[in-house]
Amino acid sequence: MSDLTSAITGYWDDAAPTFDEEPDHGLRADRTRAAWDRRLRAWTPAHPADVLDVGCGTGSLSLLLAAAGHRVTGVDVAPRMIEQARAKLSSAGLAARFLVGDAAAPPTGDDRFDVVLCRHLVWTLPDPRAALREWAGRLRPSGRLVLVEGRWRETGQPYVEGAGSLPWNGGLGAADLAAAVRPLVADLRVEPLSDDADLWGGSVDDERYAIIAYA
Structure with missing residues (x-):
């Protein structure tokens, strides 16, 4: 593991206890949770499907997908994130598989999925183009790759040392x-x-979007 990868893992592990305090992370508000539920239902098949949630964090989107009847596998590099995801779904009486591992190369063996979902992740990756190839290769012939991404405003809060070398640090525009x-x-x-303020718990002025791609 490189020093940068180790730093990234540590950063998100340390962030886990307060991660859900952000409106679009914890989905604690009814309007925010309902907004994400509507989007996920539009982006995923109407029938039960196998969904891989890469960079699943504390499992908020995994929970919505499981509640909609999908068979969910979540992967995250941070063990504490995975602990929270498991607890979150267990307390809701829902089943999902959660794995600690590199979201850019999910430890799911030869499994193939109907949907690979990624939210707010590509900017953190040392080789995001390789990750995109990996995710597309995990899809079944009729599968969908769903990327929820953006080009973020500077917050003034530091990420990890060396983040400036990340190819897509700060996000990437839709085009x-x-x-x-x-x-x-x-x-x-x-x-x-x-322009969908309900997704974010309030209005935003940076670029946020979803790409829905078909295998």
Whole structure:
């Protein structure tokens, strides 16, 4: 494990106890939770499907997917995030599989999925283009790659030392990410999300969007 990868793991492990305090992380408000539930139902099959949630964090989206009847596998590099995800679904009476591991190369063996979901992750990755190839390769022939991403405003809060070397540090605009994904899939569409304040617990003024790509 490189020093940068180790620092990234430590950062998110340390962030786990307070991670859900952000409105779009914990989904504690009814309006925010309902907004994400509507989007996820639109992006995923109506029938029960196998969903891989990469960079699942504390499992808030995994919980919504499991509640909708999907078979969910969540992967995150931070053990404390995974602990919270397991507890969150257990307390809700829902089942899912959670694994500690590199979201860019999920430790799921030869398993293939109907949906691979990634939210707010590509900016943290040392090699995001390799991760995109990996995720597209985990899809079944009729599968979907769902990327919820953005180009973030500077918050003034430091990330990890060396983050400036990350290829997509600070996020990536929709046009650029779509260009990176397009060679890997048969088709895709972009949905702007910045104007849906319910998703974020309030209005935002940076670029946020989803790419729904089809194998």
